[in-house]
Amino acid sequence: MKNLYINTRFFFALIGVGILYVFGFFFSPFVIVGHCILLVLFLATMVDYLLLFLQKEAILAQRILPEKLSNGDENPVKIDIRNNFGFPIHCKIIDEIPFQFQKRDFLIERKIEAGKNTLFQYVLEPKERGEYHFGALNVFTSSPLGLVSKRFSFQKDAHLAAYPSFIHLRKYELMALQNEFLLGGMKKIRKLGHTMEFEQIKEYVPGDDIRTINWKATSKSNRLMVNQYQDEKAQKVFILIDKGRTMKMPFNGLSLLDYSINATMALSHIILKKGDRAGMMAFSKKSENKLAADNKSGQLRKISESLYNIKTDFSESDFNRLYQEVKYSINQRSLVLLFTNFETLDGLNRQLKYLRGIAKNHLLVVVFFKNAELQSLIHKNPENMQEIYDEVIAEKFEFEKKLIIQELKKYGIYSVYTLPENLNVDVINKYLEIKARGIL
Incomplete structure (x- = not known):
């Protein structure tokens, strides 16, 4: 009886009987009618109960999960339900999805014909890497009478890990192999020369x-x-990820750190497909998650595992330590892409001598972010004095970002200044451009 649930149709019928009894207080025939309907309701409820509870394995359901979740992407989850009853049923499906998604109103309703299978799916979009725990898959089933429901529970425990974004790797690969990218239209990277290979x-x-x-x-x-x-192959490309406090800034539910991690995954895939060697390192107060540059078959999996555990520690990043680490661990001229975020020119100037030190021996590309909220203020038509002030301040910050780009360029340091949502395309485009120009 623990899986028995009374439906609203039963309560509405019961309320109707109660109303008849109220009228029966004044007109006695209504009492007799109420007795008859109550008897019919009791018998119908017993029949409904027997229909649902006598047959074993009347409902079979299965939650079909992907092997792992792709962080920041839409991940399909499928549910397959089979109706073994001899009559059509109405199902309410409540899947106990992980608490991280904060979906407290999850409900899917379906009608399934007798002896038929129904396959449907819903989408989950994780916003953080880590473990996700699924509870039971609950199917509440009603017969055509609809007076009571029986709950069936399946797959009461399932764990799934969310890894850095990998769903769109194939799409990036196809475009990169043609040296072209979707960036407000098809952008063809012109080959300016050739390498000596x-x-x-x-x-x-x-x-x-x-x-x-x-x-x-x-x-x-x-x-x-x-x-x-042909493009020179087996060149070393190192990706450095700043996991300090400035990278915790959120945008559309993901932090700048997560955007950088997803971009690292996409870029590493292209680097390996191009025959180059990909390596990485994360840093804040100290350097961690180090992975030497390589192009062996399991390198992308190693990069994915290294990226999986990167978390911000809210510290001020130590660029001096990073410079020392790069100097002693990367002993061959390489392409170095640094994911970080400088909000002001003063913030850059404090670290500039270390960036210049890295750029002496390597081709350094600094990747930092546009503030999406400031961009919206700049392109908004102000309607009052407060909005004018907001626009002026936003333009001041944007101008300072442009000064950062010019300051980096002065010392031969390349830069990618982009919105988080365009990060994957822009960094891969920069890598392809550097390969096409043969400047490494």
């Missing part, structure tokens, strides 16, 4: 660079021949 001699076709004509091969074959080059 020779691939083959081939016959000239319209569009080939005439500067690569091989005159010696042309004279021998009596056909126009050109040298074909």
Whole structure:
């Protein structure tokens, strides 16, 4: 009886009987009618109960989870329900999803025909990495009478880990292999030159660079021949992630740190597909989660595992220690992408000597963020004096960001200044641009 639940239809019928009894106080025939309806209600309820409780394994349900959750992305969760009753049923499905999603009103209602399966799905979008615990999958089933319901419970315990974003890796890969990206339209990265890694001699076709004509091969074959080059491979690319307090700033439910981690995952995938070696390191007061640059088959999995446990410690990041770590652990000229956030020029100047030290031996790209709220203030038409003040202050902060870019450029340090939502595309685009220009 613990799985028996009384439906609202039963209570409405009971209220109707009560009203008849009230009228019966004045007109006695209503009492007889009330007795009859109450008897019918009792018998119908017993029939409904027997229909639902006599048959074993009348309902089979299964929650189909992905192998792991992709942080910041929409992850589909499927539910498969089979009705083994000999009649159609009405189901209310309440899945006890992890508390992190704060969905207290989760309810799906479905009608399932006799002997049929129904497959449907809902979407979960995690906003933090870590363990997610699912409770029971509860299916409340009613017969066509609809007076009572029986609860069926399935899969009472399930654990799932949320890893850095991986769902869109395939999409980025397809675009990157063509050296093009969706950035307000298709952006083609123009090849400005070639590296010195020779691939083959081939016959000239319209569009080939005439500067690569091989005159010696042309004279021998009596056909126009050109040298074909390929991007230099096995170059080292290190990604440094600042996990200090400035990276805790939220945007659309994710922190800047999580955006950086997701971008690191996407960029590492492209780096490895391009044949280069990807490595990473996280830092604040000290350097942690170090992973040497490599391009072996299991490198992306290692990067994902390293990124999984990165948390901000709310400390002021020590760029001096970072400089020392880079100096002694990265002994070959490499592309170094630093994910951090400078809000003011003074904040940059305090760390500039360490960035310049890194840039002496490596190609350094500093990735920092636009403030989305300030951007909305700048592009908003002010309607009163307060909004004018807000716009002026926002423009002042935006101008200071541009000064940061110019200051970095003065010392040969590249930069990516972007909105968090565009981070993946912009950093991969910068990597492809550097590869295309052959400046590493």
